[in-house]
Amino acid sequence: DGGITQSPKYLFRKEGQNVTLSCEQNLNHDAMYWYRQDPGQGLRLIYYSQIVNDFQKGDIAEGYSVSREKKESFPLTVTSAQKNPTAFYLCASSTVGQPSRQYFGPGTRLTVT
Amino acid sequence: AQTVTQSQPEMSVQEAETVTLSCTYDTSESDYYLFWYKQPPSRQMILVIRQEAYKQQNATENRFSVNFQKAAKSFSLKISDSQLGDAAMYFCAYRRGTTSGTYKYIFGTGTRLKVLA
DSSP: OOOEEEEOSEEEEOTTOOEEEEEEEOSOOSEEEEEEEOTTSOEEEEEEEEETTEEEEOTTOTTEEEOOSBTTBOOEEEOTTOSOOOEEEEEEEEOSSSSOOEEEOOOEEEEEO | OOEEEOOOSEEEEETTSOEEEOOEEEOSOSSEEEEEEEEOTTOOOEEEEEEETTOOSOOEETTEEEEEETTTTEEEEEEOSOOGGGOEEEEEEEEEOGGGSOOOEEEOOOEEEEEEO
């Protein structure tokens, strides 16, 4: 089955620790995205990548880092510099041509205490 | 910068009735895509419908249809014959066209739809 996998579904960390969320896709999509979802704020773009070894900051990149070493993988690291990391994180991918749409993973709920 | 606005945080509809969710957007582009995504309690994002800006005809997918008003920058979603399974958060989203060089998707803040039995 083609799709996007995110693991784990729930993640718990202590404050001050970095944590990496995984995102893997087997759709052969060039573009990948990370979003953060908080109640009442919709989806906010953290980082996105349109090609291997290249990525751009989204609207709320501070305290996050990413890498894109392989086309199918786009891991997100939530660093200790992120002031309010507890949130639901969604990974997505898309083609860069037509037709245009995004495919989403099931998400990871991160709780930092 | 492009923005997407959903002015209805919450809507309710009686089962089997019709409901319309509103979305407006701001852009200076002429070529772009618009989407409605559904997020049920499982939180899995599901594409409901897509509209290409260059197409004048409104998109339709079974019970879901849009009213795309390009000049007014409005993109509303109509759900006919509402079902209990339609209860979810609905997000409107915008993407710049392929000639623009970047592929960011911009989402609204969502509308929570409740379906009453």
